[in-house]
Amino acid sequence: MPHVRPLSRESLEKFEPFFQVAEQMMGGFVPNSLFTLGHRPEILEAFMVLAGTVNGPGTVDPGLKQLVAYVASTAAGCRYCQAHTSAHASHAGVEDEKVEHAFEFETHPVFSDSERAALRLARDSALVPNLVDAEHFTELRKQFDDAQIVELVSVCALFGFLNRWNDTMSTELESTPRAFGEQHLTAAGWEVGKHG
Numbered sequence: 001m002p003h004v005r006p007l008s009r010e011s012l013e014k015f016e017p018f019f020q021v022a023e024q025m026m027g028g029f030v031p032n033s034l035f036t037l038g039h040r041p042e043i044l045e046a047f048m049v050l051a052g053t054v055n056g057p058g059t060v061d062p063g064l065k066q067l068v069a070y071v072a073s074t075a076a077g078c079r080y081c082q083a084h085t086s087a088h089a090s091h092a093g094v095e096d097e098k099v100e101h102a103f104e105f106e107t108h109p110v111f112s113d114s115e116r117a118a119l120r121l122a123r124d125s126a127l128v129p130n131l132v133d134a135e136h137f138t139e140l141r142k143q144f145d146d147a148q149i150v151e152l153v154s155v156c157a158l159f160g161f162l163n164r165w166n167d168t169m170s171t172e173l174e175s176t177p178r179a180f181g182e183q184h185l186t187a188a189g190w191e192v193g194k195h196g
Contacts, residue, residue, distance in 0.1 A: 083177035
């Protein structure tokens with residue numbers, strides 16, 4: 001049960017254009033976290049701009065960005081964001097095999113060297129203490145330019161906020177990502193936990 005009651009979508013009418021974009025990006029639903037952020041409309045507005053920019057068009061493949069978000073969220077322990085990002089990765093065209101084996105990225109043959117470098121960054125940036133060092137950037141620069149590296153780190157940082165937000169607020173998980181998590185993530189130990 002969420003610690004702060006989400007507002008209704010209707011009560012946040014000003015944000016309806018943003019919600020429609022989120023709904024399209026997420027595959028048919030608006031994250032409940034946005035309705036809780038709505039208690040402070042100025043924070044919701046700033047967050048929507050940041051999230052739209054980070055998750056929006058860039059030069060890094062959208063599916064890879066969602067895999068990065070998934071690995072970072074898993075390393076941080078946020079089950080809500082794990083379900084969201086894995087479902088979003090699938091919606092963006094990432095094969096289920098990659099989602100299901102995301103934490104075997106170092107050795108599983110389905111991952112490329114560029115994916116390995118990005119997912120290593122995601123995992124190690126989400127740990128406390130942060131384990132990213134110069135070697136991560138040496139490997140990233142073999143695959144990505146500086147603008148793309150900034151894009152990847154931005155995804156990790158955005159989900160750092162979302163992981164803390166949703167775990168702290170005990171945000172209720174929506175049915176679409178919950179069903180995806182139950183189908184594809186339970187073999188790796190995922191459960192809905194406090195987000196049910």
